Amino acid sequence: MSSQTHPPESKKQLYAAIWRWHFYAGIIFAPFIIMLSVTGAIYLFKPQIENWIYQDYYYIQAGKQKISPSMQLGAVKKAYPQAKITSYKPSFEPNRTAEVGIQNGKQSLTVFVNPYNGKIVGKLNNEDRLMDKIEKLHGELMAGTIGDRLVELAACWAFILLITGLYLWWPREKNSLFGTIIPRLTKGTRTFWRDLHAVPAFWLSLFIVILILTGLPWSGLMGDWISKVATATNTGYPEYAFAWGPKPQSQIPTKDVTKVPWAAEQLPVPNSSSGVKTLSVEQVIHIADTRKVHPGYNIHFPEGEKGVYTISVSPDRPEDQATLHIDQYSGKVLADLRFKDYGPLAKAISIGIALHEGHYFGLLNQLLGLFTCIGLIVIAGSGLIMWWKRRPQGKLGAPTAPKNFKMTKWVSMIIIILGILFPLVGVSLLIVLLLDFLIIKRIPTLQQWVG
Template identity: 40%
Template sequence: MSKPNVSFYNLAWRWHFYAGLFVAPFMILLALTGIIYLFKPQLDPLLYRELMVVEAGHHRQGADTLLANVRQAYPQGQVGQYLPPVSAERSAQFVVHDGGRELNVFVDPYSGQVLGEQDGKQNLQAIARALHGELMVGTVGDRLVELAAGWGIVLVVSGLYLWWPRGRSSAGVLWPRFSARGRLLWRDLHAVTGFWGSALLLLMLLSGMTWTGLWGKQYADLWNRFPAAMWNDVPKSDKEARDLNSAHRQTVPWAMENTPMPVSGAHAEHAGHHMMDHAPAAPQVSLQQVEDVATLRKVEPGYSITLPTSADGVFTIAVFADDPRNDATLHVDQYTGQVLADVRWQDYSPVARATELGVMLHEGKMFGPLNQLVILLVCLMILLGSVSGLVMWWKRKPAGGLGVPPLRHDLPRWKTAVAVMLVLGLAFPLVGLSMVVMWGVDSLVVRQRALARA
């Protein structure tokens, strides 16, 4: 093997090592919470059967009757959202903010009876989603997940370079050497799953990045451009649709997050109202009328209706559909019932469409169970890759040391490596920033060692 390759290999090895130690714990957590969230469509009706599954009846109660029953059951609560039943055997759901808690309240759509409640933030799926998105510690967690995903991309790129066969036979490259024992077997498992999973892993990491607070927001602001005319020149508030999404609940599709929320009643006799932003909502349009708008405009079942919270707020009908071609986001004036905006798949830009497809593949929703199985496989590969990497490190780690691969200074090919790192660092600023920090720490460690030897 020629010398330059060895040295460049050495640099890639070192960065792969650092990135791996930092990323592995996050990847294990993301894979485990991802698997739980992946099977939400199957798990929820099983776990919460008495709340979610009802016997199909003949006549459904109107949305207004159901709303009145919920308000009677929660006199102090504020109803934030209504989710009509997705099928004949499913209950209707209301999101109620009551005494500082967010509750999912389930109602039998035929009898109108309140079936019960679950804590909106403390149920299995909400916890899995919040852990997956921000480790349940808000913004700091979101940045850490973003950093881990960015470094995950560095890991895949440097890992592929390290895996590159360079004239070796296919054993240990395309499939593991099962006759091997100990560290060699772990190395093969690590390299081979990494190779086969690399394309899917990059898709998962990149599509996941679109949810993040820093990079994802910039990305959305850059690519989610809609013609102003789509809002029919309706007056806009300074709120964005992303305010309707939270760590544990997604309401509007990703492509809509940076769009402005229109204002209700600007042309009506309530024009004076929108001066009083703090005034409560007093809709003159009923919930049933808004549901009728959704039915009339053929919005895919599974949509939610978010109720206005202020005098100039709007009703928002939104579906983040399993097949993004059925995505819909409609804003309805709370006084006149006029549809102020109606945005669908065909209105998305090509980049927004590609991103929505990526997001749906990421969530395992595009092709039903098949997509779920593929993503489950990716999660298992991530788990195997992370665990095998940690085992390899543990087996070769010297007592009392980290076992950082030594750095050689004869690096004729270093320019390519630096170029790749620069591109990744610029594409993902958080990664770039941490690279600079790492570089500093690494140089200090190297210098300390050199001084110790002297």
């Protein structure tokens, strides 16, 4: 006599409903997940890739005595007399060039200067940087706001796919390790692809969750929501970051001026006082060095009479991040924001971003990120292959919709919470529900094609 118990009909219907939702989401978002994983895997190794591609621009023979930063800027101005100098990154290693940002007509260029003799080593159009293109493809599909929303939607649904996938994977009527935590590679094609889809997802689930959640602060809607939460709860940048007291009159966020750490993106740019003579770049460097800003920082030059010098650096370890605003006339430090000043949420997000980009704990961080990206490609790819092999001829092959299915209170609550936490998911859920219940189920031909 068999002692095997069978799940009640309600659980079978819940399983069927979740499987159907998992299927729809997988078919739609698997291509996006694969693309994000490929571009993410490449971007993890940005330092190594750029050091190799631009080695002739980055590296020079170390000399004995560097010329002054003003002389370096003068060499650039001589080569580009019509250009406006916008930024300066001092050489931070004996064999590294200095980098000067200029606006030359409609082109934003980075000019690389030998700090020992002022010779221009080369220039790069900032729009032509390979890794910047990879970053735009990864973050917004090179499609601006629409692309950003699609990427955010795909990331949110990847999280839901993982949760629903783990529910479907969870062993119910078997105790075997094979097919649960060990893939069955010799049990036929269908079993092979099923296990290649499910088992790696279980092993990588924690890493996938971390990868998704640490990427969301960059997204448009979720990122803005997180930033507002940090501001409202005083867990972002503190008011005392402004060394001079009251908040500045300017409403321009620092991210609109130059690239800065996430926690400093919404830091308002203060205004400089009145004056006649602006600080020299040497004086700004002296302030940075006196305040022990981590080497590798970038100096953004003031924009207009009220503009300020902005010093920013985003090293591998977020604990070394710094963002300073300096009065261009008096040299007074108007704002000085460091990791120790961040609120709890800003600290957590800054560390999360470092983990996401693969530079928090060196090569091991990169390899773990790469392993997770490869795993996501295998999981999404095997899911698509599994569907392609099992789909009926001329049909989509969606799992059969459960009949007379009624959502329990906790399932309804989970859906509502997901819709609140991930606004785009809430909108997409509503659209899919309307399509499924108001259109697909009312058109027999379409219902038959869906399966």
